[in-house]
Amino acid sequence: MAVRVQSDPFDLGAEANAFVAAQAGGMGAIVTFTGVVRDVAGGLQAMEIEHYPGMTERALHKIEDEARDRWQLGDVLIVHRHGRMQADEMIMMVATAARHRADAFEAAQFLMDYLKSRAPFWKKEHTGQGADWVAARDEDEDALKRW
């Protein structure tokens, strides 16, 4: 179990390899999700992520605990950056390990759905036209209903 909130970049490959190496023998299924800064419209100069120190870690641990109650999991990893980053930089990742692939996949989706709408992060996009806070999407709130 690990939750990390950091401004520094992380190395997905190193994280993924270390995560697999740390699993007990029975964990045959590993899923990772990685979120990358998108520049959909073109012209993104920076993405800035604000968070709520203290509550962020607390919220991520609660989401992880909830996932552990629902699925049979080995390790869980959540890494989320804050501060400024550029297009194509990695924002965050989650990793899940389980005996069966359905558990690893569902737990990773659950972590992402809850992290999106229940962990205190806010994105601001800086472009040549100024800076705008990213609006929450109804689909993200709706995604919670399936769990």
Added chain:
Amino acid sequence: MAVRVQSDPFDLGAEANAFVAAQAGGMGAIVTFTGVVRDVAGGLQAMEIEHYPGMTERALHKIEDEARDRWQLGDVLIVHRHGRMQADEMIMMVATAARHRADAFEAAQFLMDYLKSRAPFWKKEHTGQGADWVAARDEDEDALKRW
């Protein structure tokens, strides 16, 4: 688009980092699944994977094409080993890239479900008691019905 069938080990971390780096700007969601040799009962001396050269690559490409018809995807990667491997070695991986995380997750699950039951690989477990072909699980066949 890449499908690789090989006896050599692969480096999940290097594959994942290269996969992310190769995406076009809009692909904000990356999912990987990795299958690891499990030693559930203890005493596994080796896992041997046989495949059907020619048909294997053909089947994996068909599965990928099917996924592309169903979801909006960037790149897709499938790597699957054959030959002998030990407990805790990585057997295979898939990676998917998409604009939205639901597409990346669902496509990765779809690829795995079809790969399990429709790509010509067969696992044999070697233990101190001898060697046995792994039986297909009804759950794996059932998993196809949701798509």
Added chain:
Amino acid sequence: MTIDILYFAWVRERIGLPRETVETQAATVAQLVEELRAREDRYEVAFADLSALRVAVDQDLAEFDAPLDGVREVAFFPPMTGG
């Protein structure tokens, strides 16, 4: 009682500060919001539409009718957009 109030994202920008400490007798978050709105225009603007706001009480998400008894920290912010 003394409560630390934190603001994030555009709530922080509209109010113009990230945190402040207030002395209040408010019994609920909603009453605290009314006290803040009565102070100055920038608070009135920030709290104009409560449906666009989320609140955390002692670092847990809460509703606007949550009681403040024994609470040390209340935070106001827009819907979250992490991941």
Added chain:
Amino acid sequence: MTIDILYFAWVRERIGLPRETVETQAATVAQLVEELRAREDRYEVAFADLSALRVAVDQDLAEFDAPLDGVREVAFFPPMTGG
């Protein structure tokens, strides 16, 4: 016509060879199976329960009633267990 027949996993082990080339007039996979079963015990054993077998015709999964006209390669194997 001449057809290459491939065997995998325990089908290969029971029959004792990975591939062979046969001359046949069978119109379907099922007729080819009947010809093979009539040959020797090891074929009879391998093809005893067709529900435990899968077949590919020219490297695509097929049914046992698939026609063999123009086909170059037929493969028999148990249900797949990759991933």
